[in-house]
Amino acid sequence: MASAKPDLHGVFYPNSVAVIGAYSNENTERLRWTGWLQSLGFKGRIYPINPHASQILGLEAFRSVKDVPGSIDYAIIAVPRAAVLPALKECIEKGIPTVHIFTSGFAETGRPEDKALQAEIVRVIANSNTRVIGPNCMGVYCPAGGLGFGGIMVGSEAAREPGSIAALSQSGSGMDSLFIPGILVRGLRFSKVVSMGNCVDLGMEDFLEYVAEDDETKHVFCYIEGIKDGRRFFEAVKRCAARKPVLVLKGGMTAAGARAASSHTAALAGSGQVWETLYKQARVLKVDSFEEAVDQLVALARLSETRGRRVAIVGRGGGPAVASTDTCERAGLSVPLLADETRRKILELLPAEGSCLSNPVEVGITGRGRISEHYYDVLSLVADDPNIDILLIRINLEVPARVVRIGDEQIKEYVDIWSRAARSLPKPLAVVFDRGEYWEPIQLAYRMREACSKAGVASFPSVESATRAIAKSIQYYESR
Amino acid sequence: MASAKPDLHGVFYPNSVAVIGAYSNENTERLRWTGWLQSLGFKGRIYPINPHASQILGLEAFRSVKDVPGSIDYAIIAVPRAAVLPALKECIEKGIPTVHIFTSGFAETGRPEDKALQAEIVRVIANSNTRVIGPNCMGVYCPAGGLGFGGIMVGSEAAREPGSIAALSQSGSGMDSLFIPGILVRGLRFSKVVSMGNCVDLGMEDFLEYVAEDDETKHVFCYIEGIKDGRRFFEAVKRCAARKPVLVLKGGMTAAGARAASSHTAALAGSGQVWETLYKQARVLKVDSFEEAVDQLVALARLSETRGRRVAIVGRGGGPAVASTDTCERAGLSVPLLADETRRKILELLPAEGSCLSNPVEVGITGRGRISEHYYDVLSLVADDPNIDILLIRINLEVPARVVRIGDEQIKEYVDIWSRAARSLPKPLAVVFDRGEYWEPIQLAYRMREACSKAGVASFPSVESATRAIAKSIQYYESR
Numbered sequence: 011m012a013s014a015k016p017d018l019h020g021v022f023y024p025n026s027v028a029v030i031g032a033y034s035n036e037n038t039e040r041l042r043w044t045g046w047l048q049s050l051g052f053k054g055r056i057y058p059i060n061p062h063a064s065q066i067l068g069l070e071a072f073r074s075v076k077d078v079p080g081s082i083d084y085a086i087i088a089v090p091r092a093a094v095l096p097a098l099k100e101c102i103e104k105g106i107p108t109v110h111i112f113t114s115g116f117a118e119t120g121r122p123e124d125k126a127l128q129a130e131i132v133r134v135i136a137n138s139n140t141r142v143i144g145p146n147c148m149g150v151y152c153p154a155g156g157l158g159f160g161g162i163m164v165g166s167e168a169a170r171e172p173g174s175i176a177a178l179s180q181s182g183s184g185m186d187s188l189f190i191p192g193i194l195v196r197g198l199r200f201s202k203v204v205s206m207g208n209c210v211d212l213g214m215e216d217f218l219e220y221v222a223e224d225d226e227t228k229h230v231f232c233y234i235e236g237i238k239d240g241r242r243f244f245e246a247v248k249r250c251a252a253r254k255p256v257l258v259l260k261g262g263m264t265a266a267g268a269r270a271a272s273s274h275t276a277a278l279a280g281s282g283q284v285w286e287t288l289y290k291q292a293r294v295l296k297v298d299s300f301e302e303a304v305d306q307l308v309a310l311a312r313l314s315e316t317r318g319r320r321v322a323i324v325g326r327g328g329g330p331a332v333a334s335t336d337t338c339e340r341a342g343l344s345v346p347l348l349a350d351e352t353r354r355k356i357l358e359l360l361p362a363e364g365s366c367l368s369n370p371v372e373v374g375i376t377g378r379g380r381i382s383e384h385y386y387d388v389l390s391l392v393a394d395d396p397n398i399d400i401l402l403i404r405i406n407l408e409v410p411a412r413v414v415r416i417g418d419e420q421i422k423e424y425v426d427i428w429s430r431a432a433r434s435l436p437k438p439l440a441v442v443f444d445r446g447e448y449w450e451p452i453q454l455a456y457r458m459r460e461a462c463s464k465a466g467v468a469s470f471p472s473v474e475s476a477t478r479a480i481a482k483s484i485q486y487y488e489s490r
Numbered sequence: 491m492a493s494a495k496p497d498l499h500g501v502f503y504p505n506s507v508a509v510i511g512a513y514s515n516e517n518t519e520r521l522r523w524t525g526w527l528q529s530l531g532f533k534g535r536i537y538p539i540n541p542h543a544s545q546i547l548g549l550e551a552f553r554s555v556k557d558v559p560g561s562i563d564y565a566i567i568a569v570p571r572a573a574v575l576p577a578l579k580e581c582i583e584k585g586i587p588t589v590h591i592f593t594s595g596f597a598e599t600g601r602p603e604d605k606a607l608q609a610e611i612v613r614v615i616a617n618s619n620t621r622v623i624g625p626n627c628m629g630v631y632c633p634a635g636g637l638g639f640g641g642i643m644v645g646s647e648a649a650r651e652p653g654s655i656a657a658l659s660q661s662g663s664g665m666d667s668l669f670i671p672g673i674l675v676r677g678l679r680f681s682k683v684v685s686m687g688n689c690v691d692l693g694m695e696d697f698l699e700y701v702a703e704d705d706e707t708k709h710v711f712c713y714i715e716g717i718k719d720g721r722r723f724f725e726a727v728k729r730c731a732a733r734k735p736v737l738v739l740k741g742g743m744t745a746a747g748a749r750a751a752s753s754h755t756a757a758l759a760g761s762g763q764v765w766e767t768l769y770k771q772a773r774v775l776k777v778d779s780f781e782e783a784v785d786q787l788v789a790l791a792r793l794s795e796t797r798g799r800r801v802a803i804v805g806r807g808g809g810p811a812v813a814s815t816d817t818c819e820r821a822g823l824s825v826p827l828l829a830d831e832t833r834r835k836i837l838e839l840l841p842a843e844g845s846c847l848s849n850p851v852e853v854g855i856t857g858r859g860r861i862s863e864h865y866y867d868v869l870s871l872v873a874d875d876p877n878i879d880i881l882l883i884r885i886n887l888e889v890p891a892r893v894v895r896i897g898d899e900q901i902k903e904y905v906d907i908w909s910r911a912a913r914s915l916p917k918p919l920a921v922v923f924d925r926g927e928y929w930e931p932i933q934l935a936y937r938m939r940e941a942c943s944k945a946g947v948a949s950f951p952s953v954e955s956a957t958r959a960i961a962k963s964i965q966y967y968e969s970r
Contacts, residue, residue, distance in 0.1 A: 041893060161857060161893035162928075181809020187888045188810055191927035233809055261812035264819035266826070266849075270812045273846040298820070299813050299954065301925050329661020329713055330668060332741035332750045333779055339744035340778070346746070366753040369746075377641060408667045413521060413641035445781050445951065447671035448642075449936055456929060471925065474779065 018212075018220040021108045021141070022152040022202055024083030025054040028075050028106070030097050031089035032058035032066050039066055041161060043086050043112075049164055052156030057082065075104045084157070086149060088112040094145065095130060102138045111145035117208055118146055118275055132210050146275065147207025148182035151190070153200060154226070160186035166194065173199020174228035175307060176221040178214055180206060180235040180275050181261070184300050189231070192304035197463030198311055201226040208275050215242045222250035229310055230256045231303050235271035248292040255310050255486065256294045257303050260285050295486055302478070305470055309479035312468035313438040315487050316480065318399025319343045322392045325404030327372035330444070334404055334473045335370060341477035342485075345369055352395040359384040359391075374403065379410035379420065386427050393435035400437055402476065403428065405458070406444040411451040421458055429465035441469045442476045498692075498700040501588045501621070502632040502682055504563030505534040508555050508586070510577050511569035512538035512546050519546055521641060523566050523592075529644055532636030537562065555584045564637075566629060568592040574625065575610060582618045591625035597688055597756035598626055608756075612690050626755065627687025628662035631670070633680060634706070640666035646674065653679020654708035655787060656701040658694055660686060660715040660755050661741070664780050669711070672784035677943030678791055681706040688755050695722045702730035709790055710736045711783050715751035728772040735790050735966065736774045737783050740765050775966055782958070785950055789959035792948035793918040795967050796960065798879025799823045802872045805884030807852035810924070814884055814953045815850060821957035822965075825849055832875040839864040839871075854883065859890035859900065866907050873915035880917055882956065883908065885938070886924040891931040901938055909945035921949045922956045 027047060033039040044058050044067050058066040061073045072078050075085060075097075085106045087097050094113050101109045116128035128145070135142055143149050151158040154172040159182070163169040169190075175198055179185050182205040190203065201224065204217050214237055221227045230250060237243040250256050262271030263282045289296045297303045321343045323334055335345045348356075348369050356367050360382065366372050373388050375381055382388070392398060410416060432439045441462055446452035462469040470476035507527060513519040524538050524547050538546040541553045552558050555565060555577075565586045567577050574593050581589045596608035608625070615622050623629050631638040634652040639662070643649040649670075655678055659665050662685040670683065681704065684697050694717055701707045710730060717723040730736050742751030743762040769776045777783045801823045803814055815825045828836075828849050836847050840862065846852050853868050855861055862868070872878060890896060912919045921942055926932035942949040950956035 161889045164893065179809065181812070183806060183886075184809030184813070187806070187886045188924060188927075191888050191892075191931075192925075195927040235809070235812060259813065261809055261816065264816045266819050266824060267812055267816035269827070269848075270815040270825070270846065270850055273848060274808055274812055299817065300810065301952070304927075326663060326667070328754055329659065329664030329715070329741055330780065332661070332715060332747055332754055333664070333739065335750040336741065336744045336747035337779065339746050344746060345750070347749070366750065368749075368753060370750055406663075406667045408671050409641045412671075413644065444668060445672075447668075447675040447784075451671075452932065452936060456932060472781070 018216065020083060022150060022157065023155040024108065024157070026057065026080065026083050027052065027054065027157070028057040028059050028078065028082045028085040030059040030075065030085055030087045032060050032071065034060055034063035034066060036067050041164065043088055044069065046158050046160070046163060047156065050153065050156050050158040051170055054156070055080070075100050075106065082106045084108045084110070086110045086112060091115040091127070095127070095134065098131060098134060102134065102140045106140060108141050108143065110143040110149035112147065112149065114146035116145050118273060120273060128208065128210060135211055142211040143204065144207040145210065148185065148205035151200065151203035159205070160190070162186045162191050168194040168199070171199045172201065172226070174201050174226060175199065175231065175311070176201050176224070176227040176229070177203040177231045177233070178206070178217045178221065179204065179233040180209070180214070181233050182207070184233050188300035189303060192301065193307065195460070195463065196304065196308050196469070197466065198307060209238065213238055215239055215246050218243070218246040218250050222246065222253055228254055229307055230254060231259070231307065232256065233259045233261060233300070235261045235275050244288060244292065247288070247294060251293050257297050257306055258289065258294045259297045259300065259303055293489055295482055302475070305475045305479040306482060308468050308470065309483045312466065313400070313440060313480065313483065316400050316438050316484050317487055319481070319484055320346050320397055320399045321402050322348070322395065322398045323370040323402050323404060324389065324392060325370065325374045326406055327366050327370060330406065331366070331370040331372070331404070337473045338402070338477050341481045343477055343481055346397045348392065348395050349397050352391050355391050356388055359387055375405060375407070375410060375424065377409045377413065379414045379416045381424060386431065389427070389431045390435060393431070393437045398437060400480065401439040403439065403441045404444070404473065405441060407451040407454045408444070408447060411454045412448060416454055421461055425458060425461040425465055425467065428462065428467050432467050439467070440476055440480065441467055442473050443469065443471060445472055498696065500563060502630060502637065503635040504588065504637070506537065506560065506562050506564070507532065507534065507637070508537040508539055508558065508562045508565040510539040510555065510565055510567045512540050512551065514540055514543035514546060516547050521644060523568055524549065526638050526640070526643060527636065530633065530636050530638040531650055534636070535560070555580050555586065562586045563588065565589045566592060571595040571607070575607070575614065578611060578614055582614065582620045586620055588621050588623065590623040590629035592627065592629065594626035596625050598754060600753060608688065608690060615691055622691040623684065624687040625690065628665065628685035631680065631683035639685070640670070642666045642671050648674040648679070651679050652681065652706070654681050654706060655679065655711065655791070656681050656704070656707040656709070657683040657711045657713070658686070658697045658701065659684065659713040660689070660694070661713050662687070664713050668780035669783060672781065673787065675940070675943065676784065676788050676949070677946065678787060689718065693718055695719055695726050698723070698726040698730050702726065702733055708734055709787055710734060711739070711787065712736065713739045713741060713780070715741045715755050724768060724772065727768070727774060731772050731774050737777050737786055738769065738774045739777045739780065739783055773969055775962055782955070785955045785959040786962060788948050788950065789963045792946065793880070793920060793960065793963065796880050796918050796964050797967055799961070799964055800826050800877055800879045801882050802828070802875065802878045802880070803850040803882050803884060804869065804872060805850070805854045806886055807846050807850060810886065811846070811850040811852070811884070817953045818882070818957050821961045823957055823961055826877045828872065828875050829877050832871050835871050836868055839867055855885060855887070855890060855904065857889045857893065859894045859896045861904060866911065869907070869911045870915060873911070873917045878917060880960065881919040883919065883921045884924070884953065885921060887931040887934045888924070888927060891934040892928060896934055901941055905938060905941040905945055905947065908942065908947050912947050919947070920956055920960065921947055922953050923949065923951060925952055
């Protein structure tokens, strides 16, 4: 193990990858490592390693990495636990610089024999030139490098597109079942994702130091269960957070959570108090779930730097508008009266009958799916109001989606207005969809949110999630 | 106005209804009051009132309620504001006991002339035998009586089925765009809903007194913006809450919310502090949004009285399981270790490799949509564990729904297991679906939740919403 600070560039951009333990059954391997590399358009050489096959998914297969004629930059070990150590030794002999061990069943089981096997991995790689990711993890997803993992990427155009979000995670399923799909659906894209499991060698500290310097990464999310070197981690996260926003979800903040973390990645979780202090001192953004991390990144990436907390709520009125006002204020935002001048101008455009125009402002999609011809003009007046810092557009589709057919043309009409407003108006704008209950509104909201994502408009699945994310963003920008 | 305590039975079960201001355009009126009554299967006589039509939607129309030959039990005034007062006077002359004024544009606009018009309504009904609901509201929905409102009910079988939830609301759109669809989709049904608007006559206090005594009502939800008679309200809510669970969502708890409430129903909101005291003294359940009210009622109605806080989390493992453990603990629940005996028995059924079995318990739907043959047996072992009070089944469909086709047969297979477990096992059980991101998992989760609702299984849209509702239920039962 090299003692110098590792240059991890090659981890994300290898020219050749060996899949040790590729299945000869191609229907299986298509939804596994070899298939994922092909599906992501990996441009280098892929070497399936399988002692009983000569070809897998159109690629020449080899008995061992040692039989591969050229050099190998990156190996994925996906064999049964008992075969991991021999495979790793061959990788070291071959001089492969990065090895990702997918296989699980090591220290995380808590059994002495499994812990001993993990210790043996540590011993074997010591003094070698091979760095290890894992075991018990999904490894690297880097669209620009063509590396990736998980069923979520199969046939996904979005997954192949590079972007600017990095995720460093001690959970693989948190990535492929929650975080990666959430980010992709919102129209954001990844620079690098690392699922690092038990971290026998490369760990959170190494990757944090790397993404801090990585120009392609603009925002960083960390899911952490435990760290090896507290001081180094603290320095790394502080340095990274000084350059770009870093979000941290700490699994095992509670006593029971810490126990669960230990049987997941064998991590020592550390006390919640220590972490709370770290959040403050390192100026990282604390999030409490993978879903919240997605919402928070949408707020950071899609809303321009907001420093004011004064929200205008625009949408249908009534009790839900009142409840949303309370939700805003509880999140630490405010919902002030519009200036007299603004209200006067809005009154010139809209019939005042029964509607509240002072904030919340009652204009938008009606119960029958229609939209006021003055919608954009009203958004524009609200955005010019000196009392307002940010616009929150509330959309409830429950009634219109059940009563009338709202087609692609109307969806385009709504989203075009929001998109134009988000681009042209002087204040940031977020669209919030109420939780749908019936099938039709859920379907319609999905299509509208998809269109928002494509148009670069920030959208959120509830007033609660939107206001929480916006309030934390403002707090973050204020603290800098 | 009768000074004796009103018997409101007739409000919910009239034998005849007049729709004053029915449209002669039948395509419009079909999605309006006359159509809603027909759609809900109102069994008595419906009299559309329109000066220019002889027949509307197959019913004989009349110029005025005074031209109707028989008596009328209930009138809906849905005419332009200027015509409200004359219509109301005719209702009084006709001796109609209940009049619902749908029309808005009264005190809630804040304009002196509109306030004066509302004062005139109050003056006109004084000393009459006519009671008024409204103005500025949707009135009554009572499936057993065939009364109802809103697009959400059109063509809905569920909306016609009577049940045991009452909702008393100073918001109509909160009912038809959030609360009613939420409750119906979860498989629960209504006894009575009242949207009461500006409450010039009948108000929250009257209806609370009524539903307290109403045997058909088992649970009560109130959305309140302001009340007229604080002492009477407090006595009514306390008496009702002594008999059945009462949930209160107070709109305008914050200063800005109170201002928004005043321009919605002209209500004086009262201070948040006073309300917090009331929640405690009257032992009502406080909720913060319409969505939370739905989740809370699912917990109360679908989970048997739980008094213990010890949760077993059953589902896929990894980071999301760790994060869910933290979420449980933050909500005031606990996630204890299973008893040694239970773990030993589970180990006999499941291969231990890499899975955490001590709680969270890693068993359920795999990444490829398969289900362990021992799933039910494991649930049964967990439910028998002396350390556990309640089972939380976590389902994440993001990966399986994108990778394989999960058909009706498999949905039935999953839901049958949960349904059998909910019916047979000695501890309550809730199924929690992670927030879906991609289209396929959202669709699949919707179908599974629908099947859960039909089978009477409690389901929730997130770990956060489930644990919040469960913790409040336990707190409620403990306080009694």
